[in-house]
Amino acid sequence: MAFISSGYNPDKPMKDRITDIGPQKYDLFYPPVIAKNKGKWLYHEIIKPGVLVHVAESGDEVYTVRCGGARVERVTHIREICEIADKPCDGHLRFTTRNNIEFMVDNKSKVDPLIKDLESRKFDGGSFKFPIGGTGAGVTN
Secondary structure: OOOHHHOOOOOOOOOOOOOOOOOOOHHHHOOHHHHHOOOOEEEEEEEEOOEEEEEEOOOOEEEEEEEOOOOOOOHHHHHHHHHHHHOOOOOOEEEOOOOOEEEEEOOHHHHHHHHHHHHHOEOOOOOEOOOEOOOOOOOOO
C-alpha cells in the first residue's frame, strides 16, 4: 500500500488524520536574529547602494545585500543562489515582491566577502548574474 509507510491504517482511516495540509508557517524559517527581534527594529540605513543595515532595540544588527533577480529563473540559477546563501548567510535569503534577492547576514565582516562573491559571478557574455543595488535612488529590478 502506498500510504502504509506514512502511518496510514486502512482499518482506521481517521486515526492520526492530518487535516491541514499545506506549506509550513513562514516564520519557522526566519534567520535567528530576525526571529529574536521581530517587531523590535529601531531603524535601518542604506550603507551603500544595495547594502542595508537594520538595527534592533537589543542592538542586534542584520546586514542585507540586495541584488537583481529574474521573474522566471532556471533551476540551475536557483541552486546557485542557494549555494551563495549557504556560505555566509547560514542558508537564509528572501525574494522581494519585485523579484530581487536579499542575502541577510548577522555580522558586518560577512558583507564584503559576500559582495565579492556576488560580483565574481558573471554570465558567459560578461554581465553580472547578481547585480547589486536596487535601494535608495537607484534602479530596481
